[in-house]
Structure formats: structure tokens, C-alpha cells
Amino acid sequence: MSTSTENYHHGSLRDALLKEGIAALEGDKGKEPSLRELARRVGVSATAVYRHFPDKQALNRALAREGSKLLGNAQKKAADTAPDLPTKFALTGRAYVRFALAHPVLFRLMFTQGEPVESGEEGPDPARELLTDITCKLSATREEAERLALQAWSIAHGIAMLMLDGRIPADDKFIDHLLDTGSLFPFQGRSSEESP
Amino acid sequence: MSTSTENYHHGSLRDALLKEGIAALEGDKGKEPSLRELARRVGVSATAVYRHFPDKQALNRALAREGSKLLGNAQKKAADTAPDLPTKFALTGRAYVRFALAHPVLFRLMFTQGEPVESGEEGPDPARELLTDITCKLSATREEAERLALQAWSIAHGIAMLMLDGRIPADDKFIDHLLDTGSLFPFQGRSSEESP
DNA sequence: ACCTCTATGTTTACGGTGTTCACTTTAGGC
DNA sequence: GCCTAAAGTGAACACCGTAAACATAGAGGT
Numbered sequence: 001m002s003t004s005t006e007n008y009h010h011g012s013l014r015d016a017l018l019k020e021g022i023a024a025l026e027g028d029k030g031k032e033p034s035l036r037e038l039a040r041r042v043g044v045s046a047t048a049v050y051r052h053f054p055d056k057q058a059l060n061r062a063l064a065r066e067g068s069k070l071l072g073n074a075q076k077k078a079a080d081t082a083p084d085l086p087t088k089f090a091l092t093g094r095a096y097v098r099f100a101l102a103h104p105v106l107f108r109l110m111f112t113q114g115e116p117v118e119s120g121e122e123g124p125d126p127a128r129e130l131l132t133d134i135t136c137k138l139s140a141t142r143e144e145a146e147r148l149a150l151q152a153w154s155i156a157h158g159i160a161m162l163m164l165d166g167r168i169p170a171d172d173k174f175i176d177h178l179l180d181t182g183s184l185f186p187f188q189g190r191s192s193e194e195s196p
Numbered sequence: 197m198s199t200s201t202e203n204y205h206h207g208s209l210r211d212a213l214l215k216e217g218i219a220a221l222e223g224d225k226g227k228e229p230s231l232r233e234l235a236r237r238v239g240v241s242a243t244a245v246y247r248h249f250p251d252k253q254a255l256n257r258a259l260a261r262e263g264s265k266l267l268g269n270a271q272k273k274a275a276d277t278a279p280d281l282p283t284k285f286a287l288t289g290r291a292y293v294r295f296a297l298a299h300p301v302l303f304r305l306m307f308t309q310g311e312p313v314e315s316g317e318e319g320p321d322p323a324r325e326l327l328t329d330i331t332c333k334l335s336a337t338r339e340e341a342e343r344l345a346l347q348a349w350s351i352a353h354g355i356a357m358l359m360l361d362g363r364i365p366a367d368d369k370f371i372d373h374l375l376d377t378g379s380l381f382p383f384q385g386r387s388s389e390e391s392p
Numbered sequence: 393a394c395c396t397c398t399a400t401g402t403t404t405a406c407g408g409t410g411t412t413c414a415c416t417t418t419a420g421g422c
Numbered sequence: 423g424c425c426t427a428a429a430g431t432g433a434a435c436a437c438c439g440t441a442a443a444c445a446t447a448g449a450g451g452t
Contacts, residue, residue, distance in 0.1 A: 111358075157354035
């Protein structure tokens, strides 16, 4: 009984906290759980958390990194279903916004608590890598690729945020309507259809 | 001595709270002040606040509305310096992002605490009105105008948020670089220069 | 002029939070 | 089989938002 769960001593508390933390963030409530609440859920005293994270912010950062992985996977999966690059590009953006709507609290946390731009340190953001990877193949110059990537990111992020904040109807069709920037990205045709 | 400040009994507490609240949000700290802290600053007991706002969220909403006015003014001022519509459009977007960078906490509050999309009720958002006003004149159909407005809003908002969250360098030149969406909006030329 | 009534502000209190500190337990290496 | 360092505990502190009961002052009718 020392393999995984059940016996927190030695081993699993940190993972258990992350797992329960993510689960809590997915919960219907629009609020992130408190440190104490989280400890309660996992059946441990509040202060035990401090054996694994220096403070709540560190916990949140870990959760945010977990979320980045999830987002990266979602986008990768979306991109893999696309036949050509332009479609990959479009589906990637759509997956981004959909992820935000599907995990609102986690998504917010990812950007509120994330690392402060000095990219190097932590594991590289997979979502960002995928994006620049695509735009590099789509653009002539490296400069244009970077600009394209950041502009696309901005649009998707803006749509996601405005929808999360209730400023724009969070409608699935509406996502596509807004993401279809027509002439902005010349390669982006009216080709691909809705995926299920 | 009953005209304005000095004697809170009868009159000015609500306004004083809003004023001090905005001031606190502008303060260097990246954190919104607590209810109690705010009351302390204004020299009143914590519970006195509840005579003017049902709860903290209501106070925040009032502050958010105040912020919207400020943003609206900033954009209007920016738009007024522009000779033609396309330039108005461009400068409006730029003013939006710059406002966010200049008042990060307030800007966040405006969208975190704002009314839930059912526009009607409160005073109409001046910034949004200005934007749709411009895009209506720029687009042929009403539909295209609305789409243009929301797409432009999304880009600006995305840039603002990503910069606030430290995902993108919050550089002044960079704002223009990203906001220049080239062919997206055909009318948008390379005409206008930097404003002081 | 008085008395009253209501709007405004105060004190006290409760449950919740993040975090610190001194302590106990426990698992694994010698 | 000890012993030590890692892992978990409980009490305590300073905050927070909010509720309830109380205090006061100022306007307005009589």
C-alpha cells in the first residue's frame, strides 16, 4: 500500500494536491479554492502544504504549469486533425478559445500566476511553441512569422478573455465568426469545415 | 463646512470612497486594496462602507464604472486628434492598450467585476459606443461593422492582457507593431504618425 | 423650541484566510 | 535496531469580508 495513493507519508501529497487542485478549478464554482479548503479535500492539515510549496502562489504556479500542458495537448490534438497548414493554424486558434471556455478558472490562473515573461527558466510553453512552429512555415521571413504569431495569439486571447468576462456572447459559432479574420492572413481560406 | 469634504456625516463618504479607491488602484502595488484598508485610508470604520455599498463587489463595480468613464475619455481624446476615420480607428485602439498599461489594476477590475453582458441596465459603455460608431462609418453593412468592431476590440484587449500578464513585452513601439494589422482592415494605411 | 425619525457611523463579534512556529511522527539508511 | 531528516500536526497571529446591535447627529414637522 505504499505504491501510490492511500498513504500520503512519503510520496504522493504533492501530486495529490495538484490533482485535487485541478479538479477544484474545474468545479462549477467560478472561484479558486483556498489553501485550507484544498488541504481539507485531500485530507491533510493546512500547514502540510508548506512541506511541498513555499506559499500559495507557488502552488498556483504549479497548477498554472499543469494547465499549460493541458492547453498544449488540446491544441496539438486540434492541429493534428487538420490536413494543411492554414487549417492547422485556424483550428489551433479555435482550440485555444474553446479551452478557455471549458476551463475558465484554470485559464485565468494560467495567466494571472504565470512566470513573468523571462521565458527561459521553466519548461517551455508548448502552446506557444506549436504556434510559432506553424507561423514559421506560413511566413516568408522570421520577422513576419513572429508578428503573425503574436497577432494571432492576441486575437484568440482577446476573444477568450472577453467571452470569459461576459463582454461577448460565449457562443461556439461566434468564436469562428470572430476568428475568421478573412484578409488578415491571406492563406486562411474558407476551406475547412466544422470539426465535431 | 458642510459643503464637500471634512465632515463625512451627510454627504461625501461615498464619493470619498470612490476617490480613494481609484487612487489606491493607481498606487504602485499590483493589488487592489481591502475594504478595511480603504475605510482606514478614508478615516472611517470598516463597516461604515456598508451604508453606501451592499458589499465589496458593489464597491468594485462602482470603481469599474468609474474606470470605464476614464477609458472612454482617453479614447475620445485620442480619436479627436485624428484627421480621418482610419486614423481615428487606429488611435482608438492604441489608446485602449495604453490605458490598460497605465492603469493595470483598474483595467483588470473593470473586466473582472463588470456587468454580465446584458448591456441595457447601467449607463452605456462609452468606449464601446465610440468604437461601433467608428466602425459603422467604415463598413458597408451593419453586420460587417459589428464584426469589425468586435475583432478590433479583441485584438486590442488581447494585446493589453498579454502585456499586463507579462507574456509580451509591454513596449510602446510594440503596441503599434502588433496593432498594425496591415491588410486586415483595408482602409488602415501607413499614413498617420506617432502622436506625442 | 422641541421631539422624533431616519440616515449615517461605531463597536463588537464570527467565521474564513494565508502563514509561522514549535511539536510529533514516520520511513529508510547506517 | 537506532537515529536522523523528511513529512505532517495543532495552536497562534494578523488579516479579511460581513452581520448585528448600538450611538448620534441633523432635518423636518408640530
